[in-house]
Amino acid sequence: AQKITQTQPGMFVQEKEAVTLDCTYDTSDQSYGLFWYKQPSSGEMIFLIYQGSYDEQNATEGRYSLNFQKARKSANLVISASQLGDSAMYFCAMREGIQGAQKLVFGQGTRLTINP
Amino acid sequence: DGGITQSPKYLFRKEGQNVTLSCEQNLNHDAMYWYRQDPGQGLRLIYYSQIVNDFQKGDIAEGYSVSREKKESFPLTVTSAQKNPTAFYLCASSSIGTSPVNEQFFGPGTRLTVL
Numbered sequence: 087a088q089k090i091t092q093t094q095p096g097m098f099v100q101e102k103e104a105v106t107l108d109c110t111y112d113t114s115d116q117s118y119g120l121f122w123y124k125q126p127s128s129g130e131m132i133f134l135i136y137q138g139s140y141d142e143q144n145a146t147e148g149r150y151s152l153n154f155q156k157a158r159k160s161a162n163l164v165i166s167a168s169q170l171g172d173s174a175m176y177f178c179a180m181r182e183g184i185q186g187a188q189k190l191v192f193g194q195g196t197r198l199t200i201n202p
Numbered sequence: 203d204g205g206i207t208q209s210p211k212y213l214f215r216k217e218g219q220n221v222t223l224s225c226e227q228n229l230n231h232d233a234m235y236w237y238r239q240d241p242g243q244g245l246r247l248i249y250y251s252q253i254v255n256d257f258q259k260g261d262i263a264e265g266y267s268v269s270r271e272k273k274e275s276f277p278l279t280v281t282s283a284q285k286n287p288t289a290f291y292l293c294a295s296s297s298i299g300t301s302p303v304n305e306q307f308f309g310p311g312t313r314l315t316v317l
Contacts, residue, residue, distance in 0.1 A: 090244075121305065129290060131245075131308035138302050177244055187233040187252040187298055188306060189260065192244030 088113045090178050090193035097198045099168050106153070107163040107196050109178035115139075118180055120161040121190065122152065125175040134176075137161055165198075173200045204229045206309035208293050213314045215280070215287070223278045223312045225293035234276035235294040235306060238262060245292060251276055252298060280314065288316045 089112040099105045111120065122134040137145045137152045145152040153162040165172055175195045181188040206227045215221045227234065233252050237245040247260030251270040265284025270276055276295075280287045290313050294306040 119302065123308075129292075129311040129313075131292060131294070131306075133305040133307070136303045136305060179245075187250055188235075188296060188304065189247060189250065190235075190245070190306065192246070194242075194244050 088115075088118075088180055088182065088191045090180055090191055092178055092193035092196050094196045095194075097196055099198065099200055101170060101200050101202050102167055104164060104166045105168050105172075105198065107165075107176050107178075107198065109161045109163065109193060111159050111161060111178075111180050113159075113180065113182070115182055118182055119188075120152070120154070121179045121181070122150070122161075122163045123177045123179060124172075125177060125195070127174070131177070135163065168200050170200050170202060173198060206293060206295055206307055208291075208309040208312050210312060211310065213312055215314060215316050217316060218282045220279055220281050221314065223280070223291055223293075223314070225276045225278065225309060226274055227276075227293075227295040227307075227309075228274060229295055229307060230273075231295035231307070232273070232298045233296045234270065235296075236260075236266070236268065236276070236278045237292045237294065239290040239292060239311075248278065248291075286316075287314055289314060 091110045118139045120137045124132045135147045151164045177195045178193045179190045209224045235250040236248040249268045251257035267279045293309040296306045
C-alpha cells in the first residue's frame with residue numbers, strides 16, 4: 087500500500103530564510119505523481135507543485151522547488167525567501183499512476199510558522 | 203469566477219440523523235472527490251467519481267453515500283451508520299486528460315459537528 091511520511095510536525099523559520107519540508111513515500115508502482123499542497127487557517131487546500139516519477143528535472147514553481155530523490159523515495163519541498171504569508175499547514179501527497187482520476191494519499195502534514 | 207463551492211460552511215447534526223453536504227463546481231472537470239480531515243491529520247479519500255452516474259469508494263467509504271447525477275454536482279450524505287462523523291469535509295475536482303499533472307482544486311470545506 088502507498089504511504090506518505092512527513093516527520094516534521096512543526097517548523098519555525100525566520101522571515102526571508104529558506105525552509106525545507108521533508109516528505110518520504112513508499113510505493114511499489116513505477117508510475118506515480120507527487121504533489122504538495124498548502125492549507126492556510128481558512129482550511130482550503132492550495133496546490134503548489136507537482137513531480138512525476140519519470141521527470142528527470144526537479145520541479146520548480148516560483149519560490150517553490152521540489153528536491154526529488156527517487157532512489158531514496160523522498161520529495162522534499164523547498165521554499166526560498168520565506169514570507170509571513172507562508173505560515174500554514176503543508177501536505178505531501180502521492181497519486182498512483184500518471185493519468186486519470188486521482189486517488190491521492192496524503193501525509194500527516196507539517197505546520198510551518200514564519201517569524202518576523 | 204470558476205471554482206468549487208461547498209455548503210453549508212458549518213453543520214451541526216444530532217446523533218442518528220443523516221445529513222447531506224453540497225459540492226458544486228463550474229470548472230468543467232470530469233472528476234470529483236470527497237475527503238475527510240480530522241484535527242491534526244492529513245486528508246483521507248471517502249469517494250470519487252470520474253463520470254456522471256459512476257463513483258468509486260475511497261479508503262473510508264463506510265457510513266457515507268454519494269451521487270453524481272450532474273457533472274457539476276457531487277453531494278455527500280453522512281449517514282447514521284458513520285460512527286464518528288465530526289470532521290472537516292473537503293470536496294475537490296480535477297480534469298482527466300493527457301496532462302500528467304491534473305491537480306485537484308479544492309472547495310472551502312464544511313465543518314460537521316455531531317451534538
